[in-house]
Amino acid sequence: MQRLLLAAAMLVTVVACAGEEAPPYWSVEATTDDQIFDMLRQARGIEACALVPRTELAELGMPGPDRLRRTEGCATTLTTADGPGSFDLTVVAGTFDGAWGVVPDTSESTTIGGATLTTIEDRDSRRDRSIPEGERWCRVDVKYPASVGYTALLHLPAGSDPCPAAERLAEAAMGKWIEQPQHGTTAGLPRSVLTGADPCAVPVALGASIAANEQQLGACAFRLDGVHTAILFDYLPESSFDGPLDERGRYDLPDGPALMKGRLGPGFTVDEDNRPLVPTVAVGGDTPTSHRVMNAVLDHYR
Known part of the structure; x- marks a missing residue:
């Protein structure tokens, strides 16, 4: 009887473990070479233009067509009531210092949905943090534990504060990130021999x-x-x-x-x-x- 009970308990344990899904690659810190290379491989398959939250972007003005920005980015022009603007979304992956660009000490971060969102204002690059004249910009880095994610960069005409809108756009793209849209998702977007190519x-x-x-x-x-x-x-x-x-x-x-x-x-x-x-x-x-x-x-x- 004890053997039967033990066997039944072991069976329940095996079934329970078999039903558990591995966490998504971006949610676990990449520390070994295999983990880093796997993270890079999966990130190369993501289509940046498919992450652009066009509904939320349209609330700021009229978006233009998507354009490729390097092999891992997407650029969209924006026509607002106050003048032209733009929105760039770039998939980022890399564990070394500098992979995510310069992040000033004055930048603020928060955690949402398992990712660290860091806001970099245009005035962060100024010693006195004064608001620059002319076009304004704001960048939001969405970085998951595996050191993969994306940056959202918004440019708006002078007189605007782009950061609240940039933060909304970055958060809206998180829902699309979970879907991991692959190259070919966006209809009409050009493809080339570099689409998803491994440079190594x-x-x-x-x-x-x-x-x-x-x-x-x-x-x-x-x-x-x-x-x-x-x-x-x-x-x-x-x-x-x-x-x-x-x-x-x-x-x-x-x-x-x-x-x-x-x-x-x-x-x-x-x-x-x-x-x-x-x-x-x-x-x-x-x-x-x-x-x-x-x-x-x-x-x-x-």
């Missing part, structure tokens, strides 16, 4: 050493051939490609401290100034290793 894929294939705590979305820092360097994915206007070409005519060579730049595809969309944007890889340095990396990336994505 080629360096890994080349045998590079990659530290998890140095990584962020849209870029990869690594060590190869004893050299520490990085590559960056971005969307740049065609006019950015104006430097001398390498001996094979494949990419722009650096001019001074600038990066080498290579096209990974044709211009596929337009920005707010109607300039074609080109999927681009930039590689740091002008060494045999950096040229090796650039050619490998071009071979991989072209």
Whole structure:
């Protein structure tokens, strides 16, 4: 009888444990390399434009069409009664200092829905914290325990206080974040070879050493051939490609401290100034290793 009772108790325990769902990746601190790489992988799949709370944004004015802002962001123009404005939402992931940009000591934070919301005012960058003349801006970082989330940046015409509205927009986007909208969610939004691409894929294939705590979305820092360097994915206007070409005519060579730049595809969309944007890889340095990396990336994505 005791054996039967023990077996029944063990069965109940197993069933109960099997029914428990693992917490979402963003809600648990990423401390091991595997956790960090998994966090970055899942964050790369999120479509930033699908996080934009358009209903709440429309309360401020008339939103324009969504535009890609780098590989992990979305920009929307805004026409208000007092003049033009804009709203940018960027997915952020990274555990190293600086992954989330500069956060002044005067910034205020609060915890909502398991995330830390930090408000950065435009006047935080001024020593006397005076209100700047002209256009105002306010940024709200929504950071979950895994060091992943997004930033919401609102620009409004002079005379406005953008922070209350920026905080409302950032909180409204939290409901969309839980849904983890993937690339392709927003109808009509252009896609390219960089959509959801892992910038560390080629360096890994080349045998590079990659530290998890140095990584962020849209870029990869690594060590190869004893050299520490990085590559960056971005969307740049065609006019950015104006430097001398390498001996094979494949990419722009650096001019001074600038990066080498290579096209990974044709211009596929337009920005707010109607300039074609080109999927681009930039590689740091002008060494045999950096040229090796650039050619490998071009071979991989072209």
